[in-house]
Amino acid sequence: MRINLTKKEIINSIYMQLGFSKKISENLLEDFLIILFEEIKNNKKVKLPKFGTFILRHKKRRVGRNPKTLEKKIISERNVILFKPSKELKNFINNYESKL
Secondary structure: OOOOOOHHHHHHHHHHHHOOOHHHHHHHHHHHHHHHHHHHHHHOEEEEOOOEEEEEEEEOOEEEEOOOOOOEEEEOOEEEEEEEEOHHHHHHHHHHHHOO
């Protein structure tokens, strides 16, 4: 069972499927990720059709508790990225699993 998809594997897949050189494939992936990150940071929401939506949400400072020791700690405020898959992605996943 596969756990991680590495950047090198994505670059190799672009190279094999589109026929670009590995350097161009790497630049293409890097540019895509930079654009995605910048858009999430600037607009707080990025929708990729037929894939899903990335949402930047701010979480306030709060008190958390270690369930083992019951020790209370302050969890600092931070930004988190949420991902909501599109209906097409959900349908693809559900149809794929039913065929196995």
